[in-house]
Amino acid sequence: MTAPRLPTASPHEARGLALGLLGVTIFALTLPMTRLAVGTPDAPQMSGLFIAMGRAALAGLLSGALLLALRAPLPQRADAWPLLLTALGVVFGFPLLTSLAMRHVSAVHASVIVGVLPLATAAVGALLHRQRPSPAFWACAVLGTGLVVTFAVLRSGSAGLALHPADLLLLGAMLCAAVGYGFGARLSQHMRAEFVICWALVISLPVTVPLAALSWPAVPMPTPAWAGFAYVSVFSMWLGFFAWYRGLAVGGTVRVSQVQLVQPFLGMLFAVPLLGEGLDAVSLGFGLAVMATVLLGRRMAVRARARTG
Incomplete structure (x- = not known):
């Protein structure tokens, strides 16, 4: 008797996964670049408030120009609430909380803590899009999340996983991102x-522009800090979402969200040349194990829930 064949990804799912991976690669540089912009407690640079609001303001101005150039239609009235929740999650919540946290933790540490984001995104996506992941899919998601948490415990040393206040900010950022990703993916349908991201940024301009102006650095900032700010403004806050939301819409939020499991380790790899942080065999080993759960999880069934009534 032959073993049953596992379900394979459809062309749409494969395209969604590819776009999702592109978005995740862009996002993986966000934490190292934010760390470059905010500095350290001993050598502070830009404030977390300026980075969060400034990047949203700059990306919002670029978004307004793009919407005008493409003569984009106005959002429908029914889209107002999902757009607001998207903005609260990915324009305000995630950028502000991570910018405040990154002065106090390394990019490697932060990347691991935010590594639980795929499970949160999958949960939000399943609720919003009436999807029913198989138990095997959830097992892969939990296994991948367990790997990044185990890695965090091992890297924390003999004292265990110390929950620094910055970790609480990062966990809050994770929840904000999951909500913003879920509602943004639904709008992308x-x-x-x-x-989607352009309108979320544009409707936020009345808040982001004044706050960015009020928190503008009082002293000249070095070129690396401005380079980090430019990256998170143009790529993390804007262009990365073009690929990410399209990937979630095409491939399914629950399945494509698991590509985020590789983001912590991509962030670590980027942190080595940018920030001089170390990367050893243990980190690489966990990275390969997490990527294996992603490859396995993409082969597990994700079905639409049956409608009732």
């Missing part, structure tokens, strides 16, 4: 992916 009937809106162009780039329009």
